[in-house]
Amino acid sequence: DTGVSQNPRHKITKRGQNVTFRCDPISEHNRLYWYRQTLGQGPEFLTYFQNEAQLEKSRLLSDRFSAERPKGSFSTLEIQRTEQGDSAMYLCASSSRDLYNEQFFGPGTRLTVL
Amino acid sequence: EDKVVQSPLSLVVHEGDTVTLNCSYEVTNFRSLLWYKQEKKAPTFLFMLTSSGIEKKSGRLSSILDKKELFSILNITATQTGDSAVYLCAVVKKSSGDKLTFGTGTRLAVRP
Numbered sequence: 450d451t452g453v454s455q456n457p458r459h460k461i462t463k464r465g466q467n468v469t470f471r472c473d474p475i476s477e478h479n480r481l482y483w484y485r486q487t488l489g490q491g492p493e494f495l496t497y498f499q500n501e502a503q504l505e506k507s508r509l510l511s512d513r514f515s516a517e518r519p520k521g522s523f524s525t526l527e528i529q530r531t532e533q534g535d536s537a538m539y540l541c542a543s544s545s546r547d548l549y550n551e552q553f554f555g556p557g558t559r560l561t562v563l
Numbered sequence: 564e565d566k567v568v569q570s571p572l573s574l575v576v577h578e579g580d581t582v583t584l585n586c587s588y589e590v591t592n593f594r595s596l597l598w599y600k601q602e603k604k605a606p607t608f609l610f611m612l613t614s615s616g617i618e619k620k621s622g623r624l625s626s627i628l629d630k631k632e633l634f635s636i637l638n639i640t641a642t643q644t645g646d647s648a649v650y651l652c653a654v655v656k657k658s659s660g661d662k663l664t665f666g667t668g669t670r671l672a673v674r675p
Binding site for chain 1: 597599605
């Protein structure tokens with residue numbers, strides 16, 4: 450399968466714990482995006498990378514959230530001291546650098562904070 | 564603040580019906596509008612529209628953009644139960660790194 454992959458697919462954690470999600474983009478794509486989607490809403494942008502550089506972060510990304518893409522390939526999103534409000538689907542997408550290229554989404558990681 | 568508004572929020576039709584989904588937007592430095600279909604998983608890409616008045620078509624689905632009136636429509640003809648999904652509209656701004664600003668989606672249910 451050469452699409453975007455995300456792990457784990459589901460994560461249940463207790464409030465206050467740290468969690469880390471991984472995204473593997475399509476191999477030739479140099480742009481990688483993280484979005485968060487809550488029930489009944491469209492995805493909301495969190496952050497994006499071009500290669501290993503994190504070029505933009507949303508105001509939604511509090512200081513408990515950190516994302517990395519150390520070698521310009523896979524990316525991780527870590528949430529520290531999780532809160533119940535962090536419960537959501539975390540989606541990763543990738544695209545190539547060419548103009549007007551669509552983003553391809555992974556299956557998402559569903560986080561439930563108890 | 565950038566806004567993407569979709570209507571209706573939900574819609575129930577019978578197989579064979581034709582539906583029209585609406586997306587209006589208010590963004591500065593608009594570049595393109597995208598439609599995605601989301602079933603119980605990740606959004607899948609349908610169309611990207613950058614120019615006014617040029618219809619994009621794929622099978623029973625088609626879409627068009629009006630940059631003067633700031634809206635787009637997605638048409639589905641001869642609907643099938645497999646068309647049941649949430650349809651998401653998103654816009655991209657110039658110099659925004661291609662990040663997508665989504666609407667809340669239209670939930671379509673097609674009954675047999």
